[in-house]
Amino acid sequence: MGSELAFYLFAAVAVVASLLVIAQRNPIYSVLLLIASFGALSGLYVLLDAPFVAVIQIVVYAGAIMVLFLFVVMLLNAPHEETEYDERVHPLLQAGPLRFGAFLAAALMVELVWALTKGGGEAGRFPGRSVSSVKEIGRLLFTEYSFPFEVTSILILVAMVGAVVLARRETP
Amino acid sequence: MTALLIAQIVLTLFVFFMLLNSAAVMVYVERKVAALLQQRLGPYRVGWQGVLQPLADIVKLLFKEELRPKAADAFLFALAPIIAATCAFAAFSVVPFGAETTLGGWLPEPLKLQVSDVNVAILVVFAIASMSVYGIVLAGWSSNSKYSLLGGLRSSAQMISYELSYGLALTSVLLLGQSMSLTDVVNQQSGTWLGFIPRWFVFLQPIGFLIYMIAGIAETNRAPFDFPEAEQELVAGYHTEYSSMSFAMFFLAEYVNMVTVSAVATDLFLGGWHGPFLPESLGWIWFLLKVGAILFFYVWMRWTLPRYRYDQLMRFGWKVLLPVAVINVLVTAAGVLYFGI
Amino acid sequence: MITVNHYLVLSAILFAIGTAGVFVRRNLITILLSIEIMLNAVNLTFVAFGRALGTADGQIIVFFVMTVAAAEAAVGLAIVIALFRHRESLNPDTFTALKW
Secondary structure, X not given: OHXXXXXXXXXXXXXXXXXXXXXXXXXXXXHHHHXXXXXXXXXXXXXXXXXXXXXXXXXXXXXXXXXXXXXXXXXXXXXXXXXXXXXXXXXXXXXXHHHHHHHHHHHHHHHHHHHHOOOOHHHHOOOOOOOOOHHHHHHHHHHOOHHXXXXXXXXXXXXXXXXXXXXXXXOO | OOHHHHHHHHHHXXXXXXXXXXXHHHHHHHHHHHHHHOOOOOOOOOOHHHXXXXXXXXXXXXXXXXXXXXXXXXXXXXXHHHHHHHHHHHHHHHOOOOOOEOOOOOOXXXXXXXXXXXXXXXXXXXXXXXXXXXXXXXXXXXXXOHHHHHHHHHHHHHHHHHHHHHHHHHHHHHHHHOOOOHHHHHHOOOOEEOOOEEOOHHHHOHHHHHHHHHHHHHHOOOOOOOHHHOHHHHOOHHHOOOOHHHHHHHHHHHHHHHHHHHHHHHHHHOOOOOOOOOOHHHHHHHHHHHHHHHHHHHHHHHHHOOOOOHHHHHHHHHHHHHHHHHHHHHHHHHHHHHHOO | OOOHHHHHHHHHHHHHHHHHHHXXXXXXXXXXXXXXXXXXXXXXXXXXXXXXXXXXXXXXXXHHHHHHHHHHHHHHHXXXXXXXXXHOOOOHHHOOOOOO
């Protein structure tokens, strides 16, 4: 009963925060709301008996990637987005690509929810308690998944070099 | 409501109030030790030898006017000290400070002297440390002033740079302790070698301890890494525009962070609550003594060493500390495999 | 009784919200944030299925997805910075030089 309540609470926070992320004008508030959404997702991971992933979510996503976003937003200090549509009426209420895009996303949601609620009920019950220990994750990471692990290290190196090269000022 | 539940709630409140008190004590200790190091007297008027000085400071801060610059973003301006203080307190929630106790047989089951025993406690400390960056960067941004923004960005860049070395120092202890739970790591350090050298991890991992302390001092923005809040360069860095209780929150967050770093260092490297002469149930006295020693070291460092310049600080963090930390982890891993610890 | 379907539906909703963000918002940084929402929805699906199957494989995949997301965010933001320096705007509609 407590875990059900926790699930609905975290799910509500995640959904509301994500909706506000895409609805906010100010990008700094968007980033902060996304951090709140990540916190809620971290709680959901704890409910799914994955404490390691939960903490890594906070460390990597909320603690590092979002700091990167925040830095970029602060350093760019971008003005209010100039748009082609009439600002006085909300863009979703005017006929145009934005409203069509939102409609497509809503259609996607309806389809996915319909497809994913098939075969629910008893077939979807979680098996008994199983807390994946960090040891088990480490063992899998270095035996079965060692190749993707090594490739990821090259990926990160390439990303680092790429980011430095792309953001460099042209020195005359 | 079983007796154990009541005891746990009381323990949580006790830890919270002790952290608040420790910040107040640290204010006094800092000023007195600074004075003695500089061969002057320090606070000696308010109460015997000035022990009521922190109380006077708190009263002064309470009565100051709460200012907010007009161009500041009100919500973020108010949120930043809250984030800083919350993360500081939250990090201590997984730190054990004593052995399990039944309070003299009054409780049916032993009560762990830890607010919550998570089996990934080391990672939780690391995660909350990485969240405390937000308090500072939001403070710098929302104040809408040059000094604050520069200080905030510099400070957060410094914190995230030293987080890497911090995490690697934690990893090297993890390899020795074979567990992420702080209670397990402490219990592995009980006992002695040759009858008189305690089995602390600092003897197995001296470089790891050094890296952890340096990264910890950089994480908490203390001297010699306190360029972002240096008075001579940046007025007061990210908390320039704050006054009264908001400033007190940042102040509090800094001291509580110091206490948390010291407490985690004690648990991981200095054997936690294990000590020679006292029984296990009084181990928290040893814990307090060790944490006090590390806090004295903190204050000592501040008033002895000159401040690092910002580029020297960043260069040190990336080019010196990080490779040393990585090599330390490799050597520790090789040692654990070879010696089978 | 929370079944795996609850988590899947939640993840579908989050994915759709992320998609809506990419379609509707005209600000490069918000688009990147919406992509992060989508990646997180996928992470949730992986962990939920991993738990339902009783293995740790779901968490391993999440590990990799997070790493890829970090790398992609870094490179994406570097590109945003480079573009901003060029045109002083974060609206993707201003970058139409390659349009027919």
